[in-house]
Amino acid sequence: QLAALLSDPSREVTLLDVRKVEEFAVSHLLGAVRVSSINEAATIIDAAPSHTTIILYCSVGYRSAAFVATLQERSNRRLYNLEGSLFQWANENRPIYRGSESVKTVHPFSPSWAQLLDTHRHAYEPLP
Numbered sequence: 001q002l003a004a005l006l007s008d009p010s011r012e013v014t015l016l017d018v019r020k021v022e023e024f025a026v027s028h029l030l031g032a033v034r035v036s037s038i039n040e041a042a043t044i045i046d047a048a049p050s051h052t053t054i055i056l057y058c059s060v061g062y063r064s065a066a067f068v069a070t071l072q073e074r075s076n077r078r079l080y081n082l083e084g085s086l087f088q089w090a091n092e093n094r095p096i097y098r099g100s101e102s103v104k105t106v107h108p109f110s111p112s113w114a115q116l117l118d119t120h121r122h123a124y125e126p127l128p
Contacts, residue, residue, distance in 0.1 A: 002082060003094060005053060012052045016041055018067045019058050019086075023107040026123040027096040029057065029089070038070050045077055057082035057089075059109045060116055087117045 005011055015032040017024050018041070024034040035041040045054055054077060056064040061081055068081045082089070090096055090106045097103060105123040108114035114122060 002055065002089075012049065014044065014048050014052050014054045016044065016054065016056045016064075016067075017058070017086075018056055018064050019107070019109075023059065023109065025098070026107040027086075027090075027098050027103050027105060029086070030095065030097045030100070032057075035067075038067065038074075041067060041071060042074055045071065045075055045079070048077075050077075053080065054078075055080045055082055057085040059085055059107075060087050060113055061085040087113075087121075090121050091118050 005013055015029050017028050017032040017034045019034070021034070021036075024032075028034070033044060035044065041056070048054060056067050056079065058064040061084060064085060065081045068079045071079055086096070086106055090104075095102060096106065104121065106117055106121050108117050108122045108124075
């Protein structure tokens, strides 16, 4: 659904990446904004036009789901968590970027979570 939404020029989408700086630096969705706190995300959400679709993501969806749950308590906006998040998106061979450059690898986050990411997609071996 996200791929269709992003390809529709009539739709405005805000993508919020809740991963750490080092994860975002390896790759992210094109146009995503990295947020480091609930307050930072809330500021962006509050400033977005009401017709904007707001989607949060992380590596597998756990951290972004927590962000969405907390933000929903503070806002009447409909927020979405990208199911499967960046790992699933990359595993499906969908486009990921480092800045505006297309790349094929993702930060694997941790040894346990890295098992959910195709090994050829690992940017480098995760630290224990």
